[in-house]
């Protein structure tokens with residue numbers, strides 16, 4: 001039995017079809033989850049002796065699918081995308097261009113009964129008054145949403161690829177080592193909520209632990225445990241918002257210097273990973289005491305502790321050892337047109353590719369920090385049911401979604417209202433990213449429907465997950481788009 005029993009049948013069918021192929025074109029998305037999906041799938045194909053070539057795409061749209069058809073491959077394996085574009089892919093399948101095999105976790109596209117495309121949604125949701133929709137499907141389709149599992153929080157693209165990899169495994173071999181990459185993908189897609197990974201993801205964690213490649217632990221929940229010197233770890237932990245420490249370099253240093261611990265080595269600050277268990281305990285309890293004394297509410301203090309996933313085969317003190325830092329390193333490559341570098345790192349290159357990835361990471365960090373600063377300075381515009389900002393060319397369109405997510409919780413950004421961000425994609429196109437939270441999705445928010453319907457209404461296209469989605473729209477349609485988004489979110493939160 002595989003790691004996710006609900007998906008066993010679909011995985012077997014997809015695996016059988018891949019084994020029948022002479023060669024496969026593997027295509028995936030350019031973010032941490034997309035890269036790890038590709039790496040898991042590539043390793044599985046390699047081990048099964050199936051020849052393949054790997055390509056990446058920023059956004060699978062009509063032109064991209066047509067370009068894939070042009071390559072002449074008979075079998076195309078889509079990972080971390082494909083479900084949302086099933087309508088387009090199915091047209092090519094019917095035309096005999098290729099057989100698609102899809103391992104994804106995005107909302108599957110539906111088509112209107114009258115032929116046009118409609119919004120995705122479990123069971124085929126009704127699209128804004130345009131009538132009945134039905135789901136298109138294809139024979140080799142592995143997606144948690146088709147079996148009642150949540151694609152936004154229970155299984156990532158890399159998780160779906162992992163389920164497929166297990167089904168592709170040749171007799172007598174063990175591919176549970178690939179669980180490490182699947183977990184990087186899930187965390188890269190922010191599927192680890194309070195208490196760590198949930199649902200189908202837990203089966204993958206279990207297999208990674210069994211294979212000895214992953215360790216799950218309760219730990220300080222700050223980003224940078226492996227690589228950041230302690231003062232930076234605390235100073236940059238803006239999500240914790242501890243007065244006198246967060247965003248306060250001198251304050252963080254003063255706090256650490258006041259502890260009865262030897263936190264420097266040869267004059268340099270140690271990192272979290274360098275501390276003993278005892279030292280960590282002391283630091284955490286002092287940090288909590290400090291937070292309490294500064295009036296930080298209990299809920300935010302609890303958030304300082306969380307579930308960490310450590311990759312045991314990786315060198316301690318490197319970005320690869322911690323899944324969260326690993327996923328940022330991957331975003332730093334693929335979102336800057338260097339998916340090849342990230343893929344090589346995932347596939348084990350610890351020399352050239354890792355060096356290059358680290359250089360790209362410095363650039364990515366600078367962009368994130370400058371972008372976030374820009375949003376904080378400019379502020380967001382508040383409508384009744386949504387808040388938004390238009391970064392134009394100030395933020396790269398491939399990272400505007402990450403920045404929108406990081407902006408939630410900043411001063412002036414309401415954490416209880418969905419956020420929409422625009423960035424220029426080209427002279428005629430605008431990239432849209434939207435982010436919500438699980439409180440809002442429980443009340444009915446489905447941003448994948450909002451992005452798809454509202455973008456299509458202004459001549460674009462989009463999709464994604466209920467809690468995080470995106471779109472591309474024509475330049476100049478932002479105001480009309482926001483008006484529609486505001487109205488549709490209002491409707492969703494109403495019923």
Ligand code: C5P
Nearest residue numbers: 031033188189190191401405435467468
């Ligand atoms: O394309 P893909 O599915 O990989 O991207 C998912 C996106 O959704 C990521 O950018 C991730 O950060 C975001 N997300 C989020 N909050 C969640 C789940 C996902 O912002 N709870």
Ligand code: C5P
Nearest residue numbers: 188223236327328331365368402405406
């Ligand atoms: O880049 P990525 O989406 O993987 O980042 C995940 C989270 O890690 C961000 O939302 C942010 O809170 C944190 N992060 C950070 N410093 C960075 C990069 C990411 O604190 N340089």
Ligand code: C5P
Nearest residue numbers: 401433461462463464468469470471472
């Ligand atoms: O680009 P961004 O990070 O905002 O994307 C959020 C989610 O929406 C991702 O899962 C992405 O794959 C999806 N998306 C989509 N169609 C688009 C843009 C984004 O399905 N046109």
Ligand code: ZN
Nearest residue numbers: 033080157189
């Ligand atoms: Zn994904």
